[in-house]
Amino acid sequence: MDSWVIAMMLGASLFLGAIALSAFLWGIKNGQFDDEKKMMNQVQFDDERELNDAANQQRKQEAAKKEYRPE
Amino acid sequence: MSKVKCDHCHLEFSDEVMIHDGEYRFCCNGCQGIFHLLKDEGLESFYSKMGDATLSPPSEQFEASSNFDTPAFHERFVTTTKENLSQVSLVIEGIHCAACVWLNEKALHKMDGVIEAYINYTNNKARIIWNPAVVKLSSIIDMIRAIGYNAFPYDASLQEVRANKERKEYYLRMAVATFATMNMMWIAVAQYAGYFTGISQEIKTILNIAEWVLATPVLFYSGWVFYRGAYYGLKNRSITMDLLVVTGSSLAYLYSIYITLMEKGEAYFDSVAMIITFVLFGKFLEVLSRKNAADTLDVIGKHIPREVSIVEGESIRSVNVSDVKEGDVILIRSGERSAIDGEVISGEGSFDESNLTGESEPIFKRIGDKIISGTTSIDALIHYRATKDFAHSTLSTLVNLLENAMAQKPSIEQLANRLSQYFSSTILFLAIATFWGWYFWPHSFDRSLMVGISVIIIACPCALALATPVATLVGLALGAKRGILFKSAAQIETMAKATMVVLDKTGTITMGRPEVVYATLHQPFDMGVLYALVSLSKHPISRGVMEYIGRTENKTDSISIEEVRELPARGMIGRHNGVMIAGGNALLMEELGLNVDTRSDKSLFYYAVDNVLTATFELRDQPKEKALESIQTLHDLGLRVVMLTGDHEAAALRVAQEVGIKEVYAHLTPEGKAAFIASAHDEGYIVVMAGDGINDLLALAASDIAIAMGNGSDIAIEVSDVVLMHDSLTSLAESFAISRKTYALIKQNLFISLVYNSITIPLAMMGYIIPLIAAISMSFSSLLVVGNSMRVRWLYK
Numbered sequence: 007m008d009s010w011v012i013a014m015m016l017g018a019s020l021f022l023g024a025i026a027l028s029a030f031l032w033g034i035k036n037g038q039f040d041d042e043k044k045m046m047n048q049v050q051f052d053d054e055r056e057l058n059d060a061a062n063q064q065r066k067q068e069a070a071k072k073e074y075r076p077e
Numbered sequence: 078m079s080k081v082k083c084d085h086c087h088l089e090f091s092d093e094v095m096i097h098d099g100e101y102r103f104c105c106n107g108c109q110g111i112f113h114l115l116k117d118e119g120l121e122s123f124y125s126k127m128g129d130a131t132l133s134p135p136s137e138q139f140e141a142s143s144n145f146d147t148p149a150f151h152e153r154f155v156t157t158t159k160e161n162l163s164q165v166s167l168v169i170e171g172i173h174c175a176a177c178v179w180l181n182e183k184a185l186h187k188m189d190g191v192i193e194a195y196i197n198y199t200n201n202k203a204r205i206i207w208n209p210a211v212v213k214l215s216s217i218i219d220m221i222r223a224i225g226y227n228a229f230p231y232d233a234s235l236q237e238v239r240a241n242k243e244r245k246e247y248y249l250r251m252a253v254a255t256f257a258t259m260n261m262m263w264i265a266v267a268q269y270a271g272y273f274t275g276i277s278q279e280i281k282t283i284l285n286i287a288e289w290v291l292a293t294p295v296l297f298y299s300g301w302v303f304y305r306g307a308y309y310g311l312k313n314r315s316i317t318m319d320l321l322v323v324t325g326s327s328l329a330y331l332y333s334i335y336i337t338l339m340e341k342g343e344a345y346f347d348s349v350a351m352i353i354t355f356v357l358f359g360k361f362l363e364v365l366s367r368k369n370a371a372d373t374l375d376v377i378g379k380h381i382p383r384e385v386s387i388v389e390g391e392s393i394r395s396v397n398v399s400d401v402k403e404g405d406v407i408l409i410r411s412g413e414r415s416a417i418d419g420e421v422i423s424g425e426g427s428f429d430e431s432n433l434t435g436e437s438e439p440i441f442k443r444i445g446d447k448i449i450s451g452t453t454s455i456d457a458l459i460h461y462r463a464t465k466d467f468a469h470s471t472l473s474t475l476v477n478l479l480e481n482a483m484a485q486k487p488s489i490e491q492l493a494n495r496l497s498q499y500f501s502s503t504i505l506f507l508a509i510a511t512f513w514g515w516y517f518w519p520h521s522f523d524r525s526l527m528v529g530i531s532v533i534i535i536a537c538p539c540a541l542a543l544a545t546p547v548a549t550l551v552g553l554a555l556g557a558k559r560g561i562l563f564k565s566a567a568q569i570e571t572m573a574k575a576t577m578v579v580l581d582k583t584g585t586i587t588m589g590r591p592e593v594v595y596a597t598l599h600q601p602f603d604m605g606v607l608y609a610l611v612s613l614s615k616h617p618i619s620r621g622v623m624e625y626i627g628r629t630e631n632k633t634d635s636i637s638i639e640e641v642r643e644l645p646a647r648g649m650i651g652r653h654n655g656v657m658i659a660g661g662n663a664l665l666m667e668e669l670g671l672n673v674d675t676r677s678d679k680s681l682f683y684y685a686v687d688n689v690l691t692a693t694f695e696l697r698d699q700p701k702e703k704a705l706e707s708i709q710t711l712h713d714l715g716l717r718v719v720m721l722t723g724d725h726e727a728a729a730l731r732v733a734q735e736v737g738i739k740e741v742y743a744h745l746t747p748e749g750k751a752a753f754i755a756s757a758h759d760e761g762y763i764v765v766m767a768g769d770g771i772n773d774l775l776a777l778a779a780s781d782i783a784i785a786m787g788n789g790s791d792i793a794i795e796v797s798d799v800v801l802m803h804d805s806l807t808s809l810a811e812s813f814a815i816s817r818k819t820y821a822l823i824k825q826n827l828f829i830s831l832v833y834n835s836i837t838i839p840l841a842m843m844g845y846i847i848p849l850i851a852a853i854s855m856s857f858s859s860l861l862v863v864g865n866s867m868r869v870r871w872l873y874k
Binding site: 008009012013016017020023027030031034035040041042043044047048050051059062063066067070071 | 126160162175176178179183186191192193196197198199208245248249252253256260264277279280283284287290291
């Protein structure tokens with residue numbers, strides 16, 4: 007009974023840690039930490055318009071992908 | 078006079094010079110244009126984002142943007158993505174604040190057909206992906222220029238991309254290793270507590286399984302680099318440190334699994350993770366301080382003019398350099414650099430050839446003279462006929478030679494690498510011997526295997542792997558603080574072993590520009606007038622005289638001089654208050670009908686007022702401050718000091734004598750310098766070469782260590798391994814001192830880790846090592862090595 011509790015706690019905490027780790031790894035892979043100066047400054051420019059702009063840009067990217075037909 | 082801020086660039090000017098535009102004020106039309114453009118585009122929030130930052134006012138002169146659409150440009154800089162979109166890498170000029178990045182990205186995103194615009198604020202590099210069917214690159218460039226910035230293409234060469242990728246991979250591996258190891262530590266605390274105070278086998282197994290789960294990604298994901306390294310090592314028939322790490326950690330891992338499943342004994346999972354993590358960090362430090370050869374050639378390419386002006390009858394058009402044929406007539410204006418060899422057919426003027434020949438004085442060219450590619454026109458407007466095409470011109474030949482030389486750059490094997498080979502084979506041998514020893518001295522197979530493995534684990538080169546990178550990093554930081562930039566850590570060691578130092582004359586030992594050493598005033602005259610006269614010329618001699626007067630007389634106010642004419646290769650004449658004044662060389666004085674004394678081994682500058690000789694200035698290129706002492710220090714370090722120069726013998730000998738160099742080779746071509754270094758190599762010397770110009774490039778590339786002066790040509794800085802920011806010979810001597818100190822430190826560190834191992838390995842062979850002791854000894858020896866490296870800060874003050 008005691009050991010079951012220990013195993014569960016170990017498993018749960020390692021699982022939570024792994025989630026945090028994978029988020030960090032995603033950030034590195036995604037280039038979130040590539041530009042330290044920009045990362046610190048971009049917070050200032052975060053508003054609704056930026057969000058719209060980013061969404062527009064994504065739409066453009068998808069449109070470009072759709073247009074392309076691999077022969 | 079009140080200062081008002083320009084509403085675009087935020088620089089302050091007095092109100093009356095500003096352009097008044099309703100409530101707004103602008104310093105120039107450029108700023109005004111951009112301000113209205115941003116307003117129309119709905120991007121005016123840029124100004125509130127900008128905060129207190131100021132911008133540089135926009136430049137009006139640009140290379141025609143249509144050049145960005147030429148096939149030649151596309152072939153070189155544009156890549157096609159898999160979705161058939163085009164991608165280019167640019168360097169954006171004029172980025173001052175985070176808002177600038179925001180503005181550029183937003184303005185580009187607003188354009189149809191621009192799929193992605195990403196700008197890196199730290200290095201101002203941009204990656205732009207666009208749909209070539211919708212928009213042309215030239216319109217993208219026009220947009221960047223319209224909002225007040227400029228863009229240059231750069232070759233995001235494969236190697237740079239690869240280097241970044243490698244670094245990112247290491248981050249990922251280290252993140253996983255660190256996470257797992259740190260978590261294992263607290264599990265290990267429970268294990269050790271249990272070891273001393275008793276623990277039920279059931280809980281122990283649970284802890285072991287948790288460690289097993291954590292150790293697996295460390296060994297197989299983070300440790301993958303070591304498996305790879307060991308494999309390639311074996312392929313080349315050598316036993317590397319990687320092999321030792323891999324065998325040690327894999328065996329310990331397998332053994333620990335066996336222990337876990339059998340539910341008896343101690344598992345070594347924490348040692349596995351610790352070894353991999355420590356050694357991975359050491360390896361990462363090495364990767365960080367490795368120089369990237371790819372960037373170098375990239376920058377060289379930037380210095381070759383990409384286009385030239387070709388004259389066809391009445392019209393002049395810009396042509397890509399590679400399209401120029403032999404016999405084409407090329408126009409070169411003052412300040413331009415020639416890209417193609419040729420012969421002057423009309424016009425005359427001075428050329429700065431110091432880049433190629435080391436000759437400090439400008440060369441006067443007239444009809445029939447040869448133009449060498451890579452030289453810069455100082456004041457000449459010349460038409461010349463190409464005698465070679467671009468690929469065969471001096472400059473491209475030089476670049477080709479350089480590429481070859483860089484590829485064949487000699488490398489000296491590092492002490493740690495050599496040592497680790499012996500070390501690894503010895504340890505593996507000892508481990509096997511221990512296993513058999515225990516097995517035949519009757520012990521169970523389990524026990525013998527465990528002892529054998531513990532030998533490898535305890536010897537595992539955490540300290541050894543950290544010894545070199547940590548010491549070199551300390552050395553690098555120390556140098557950087559003193560304006561000495563080592564571009565790569567490995568070079569510190571090579572430099573410490575150097576036996577010969579080769580110095581270029583112009584710009585390295587000497588200042589690289591003529592200075593007045595002696596002034597004779599024949600008649601009293603107004604220095605201010607002469608100052609005003611010489612300040613109108615860009616000729617080095619005039620500059621030297623100007624600096625001298627500025628220094629001794631504190632003249633800076635401008636006096637107007639009328640009818641100034643610059644006479645190429647002679648000097649200049651003008652009129653002040655109706656009186657004719659003339660300043661120049663003996664030739665000019667002769668033309669004015671004056672007899673002057675020309676006996677001097679220095680350059681002479683004469684000044685005549687109203688046809689009467691009033692002053693004579695003697696100028697020469699002087700050695701830098703403390704040159705004599707620094708050269709003496711180099712001699713004291715036991716180095717063979719040699720001076721090479723393209724200049725003529727007399728000038729070379731005089732400078733050499735002044736600074737105390739005994740070996741001088743004058744009148745050398747760039748190839749000659751490189752050949753000299755190659756022959757020194759053959760004699761067994763490890764050569765350090767210090768230079769600053771394009772004429773030194775080949776020699777720099779041929780040497781073991783290339784040192785560039787901070788104000789030397791950009792290419793020389795790129796090719797070199799060490800850059801002296803302070804530009805002085807004192808830092809040259811200092812860089813030797815630092816590298817030798819660092820090398821001594823590396824040796825100490827290696828010694829410490831070896832001594833440590835020679836104590837712990839016998840203990841392991843006798844079977845006294847348990848996981849706890851292995852872990853403690855590993856951390857302790859690593860700490861010792863890091864601590865010793867930090868000591869250098871106190872040593873060198």
